[in-house]
Amino acid sequence: MHPMLADIRLICFDLDGTLVDSVPDLSAAVDAVLADFELPPAGEAKVRDWVGNGSRKLVERALADAMGTPPSLERLELGHARFLQHYGCDPTARTRLYPGVREALDALREEGRILAVVTNKPFALIQPILSAFGLDDHFALCLGGDSLPQKKPDPAPLWHVAERFGQPVSACLMVGDSRHDVEAGRAAGFRTLAVPYGYNHGEPVRDSRPDGMVESLAELV
Template sequence: MHPLLVDIELVAFDLDGTLIDSVPDLALAVDAALAELGFPAAGEARVRDWVGNGSLVLMERALCYSILAGSGKSDPATGLLERAHAAFLALYGRDPGANTRLYPGARECLDALRGRGFTLVLVTNKPHAFIAPLLEGLGIAEHFSLCLGGDSLPEKKPHPAPLLHVAAHFEVATGACLMVGDSRHDIAAGKAAGFRTLAVPYGYNHGEPVRQTDPDGVVESLAELV
């Protein structure tokens, strides 16, 4: 067992970039939404650097890129972002897990932690409506005692509110909780909430090394936790 798990009772996991590689499906929906509005595609590589702050910010970044790098087309009318976001949600919601896969070691980690009696929760900035279809499709829904999306509370990561909520919900001291994520937002939220923090380097951190966020630990694979 990893030393960071000593005296830990609750482990909070990020989803995208930590447990799952969801960018293939996100990028397809982003590009399809852009196409509906007459903008050029962004492409999977760029979307990979934009994930992490929720779907609205994802589409805002995609629009900014496409307007600047594409035809130069700009729509001065209000509601452009809202229309793009609505299109993305509809398109992504058709099958959010078609090309999404668990990272190596993720299932083994969840199985082992659950078997040892840890309380496992999911805290993601992804809209809550997409969480259950993804977890059920990947066969890991039963591992989590609580799942929070980016729209579950008034604040989302990097704000500590979601983590403080789960600690209070399960009546666990924040010092007995661990936040596991792939981005600076996960680590910032964990630190602000008084959680221990563990980072994985393979996810989505806007092209920046997650080690620069000074987490309490880094593992190359979640299998190293157990």
């Protein structure tokens, strides 16, 4: 057992950039929205730095970059609606699990730990992704960015999960790839663990000073 798991009974995982590399599909949907507005494509490199604050913010960043100015509220809402349509058609066509994820989740479930997903992705898009990889039965609860009034880096989603399962925050761990995950975990009183391979707006997640880091989730088991 990894030292970070000592006395941990509940583990919350971020989704994009932690469990799955979803940028290829997200980028395709973003570029489809931009094409709808007759704007140039953004490409994967830019989208990789924009992911992490929910789909609406992703679309806002893409439109602002392509237009050179922040989009109007009307254009943003239309763009976001079209993004959800494009992305929802097949959110796992190009998405892949990161190495070590399946092994880690299988082992942690076998150990009897409570596993949850806490992501800023819209809730409706979580299950199709987990189901595509056969992971939907690994998690006792999934929260999306629209499940509660608050989303990460606010600690409220993590508190909600801990309360739901009657666990003290001292027995809970937040695992993610970005400063928002680390900030949310720290504010909630959770232990925090980061992976370096995900999306963190082009910044090393180590700079956020998580309690621990692993190169692969396989190191947990």
